[in-house]
Amino acid sequence: MAEYRLDCLGEACPVPLIKTQKKMEQLKVGDTLIVEIDHSCAMKNVPEWARKVGYNVEIEEVDDGEWEIYIEKTK
Amino acid sequence: MDEVKRPKRKKKNQVPAGIVLLIIVIAVGIVLAGISSMLSIYWIFGISFGFVLQKSRFCFTASLRDPVLTGSTSLTRAVIVALMLATIGFAAVQYSAVSKELPVPGNIAPAGIFTAIGATMFGIGMVIAGGCASGTLMRVGEGFVQQCIALLFFIIGSMWGAHDYGWWADTFFSKAPTIFLPDLLGWAPALFGQLIVLAILFLIAEWYENKKLGSEEE
């Protein structure tokens, strides 16, 4: 049930999503990845991808134009 | 859409700045209308395009890149829908112009090897720069320094292209065909044929995503 952080601040699309996909592969079931992003498009496509593959997703707006996406590996 | 949780930290509220900007936008529109009504119309169009692109995170680059890179085709399908709707809209405008014996409206240009070369260059460029023409402008507005640099070099590249335009024109453009599909196929086959092709592409995109991301929903 570990928690990992992935810093994607300052990264433009599609880099945050590719990094998230790679990182999620390494995680064990039950682990959570927190992706930090400030790219408004990644704030939409990262959660969309994660939901599509069936993970639990929550988004938190931590600052103006900065988000943290919580992705729980469920399978 | 997921519920976006309330922030822990206290954020600054940028809405007042937004309202000030809105007032400036309206003022500029009025000033431009004083010069010519066409200018203010284009201003309104620009503002609307920028607003819609940003709000919907519409990204032509992603629509062409994500199928390869991430397996997602949700934007690809959205672009196909936009193309279908615009095709119908454009066809109505074009048909009414043609029936009044006016020149055909729209963007109809020669096609040839130069289209292939230019489009390939453009495709490579937009993926590595993180935004196409409209996307670069939109992201400059969002505060991306990277896209400000991309815009600067976009202008330099445009100048370079304009400089070499003569050579391309002499070598290729003059001999290349400009084909308006309804002239070639007739109005109904061109319009419905194009819509059917787009619909098939839509279904392929949907099938592809389900295969790639392995989901049964939707």
Place this chain on the structure above:
Amino acid sequence: MNLINSPWYKRIFKDAWSYWTGAILLATLNTAMVAISGKGWGVTTTFAYWGAWILQLFGADVSGWNFFQLEANSKALGQSVFTNTGSVQNIGIIVGALLATLLASQFKIKKLKSYKQFIAAALGGLLMGYGARIAFGCNIGAFFSGIASMSVHGWVYAIFIFLGAWIGSKLLVRYFMT
């Protein structure tokens, strides 16, 4: 401000709209544009004008270039950012996006993270600028408006911009990802 907490504000100004909403609105706007002006939405021709005006500021004369002898383009040489419709529209796109971002309270200056991003932006910008000039438009003017206009060049453009995006994706992952 109570307005900020209202569900309407949240839906329209705070949350992202769906891609489909974007698709419908962009198609509508583009159709309105062709109905009013006779031309579909385009972006990049204006960039060549901006470049020309900058060169003119330094005393260069570009009016002899084949590109600027075309009627519409030679007319633009005598205009400015405030009197050229394409320029007003492009600046409108920047301001419109800024407006949407501010009203959502999501504006942030995003600095460069590495030198690789600079090289990627510079190289990408050059390729797009040059490519758009020789192919009669960008992803908007040639791809979106070109296909909507039922012009064959739009379809040729679509095939090769997709090919380019594929090559670009490989390059991005290999050389430009930090």
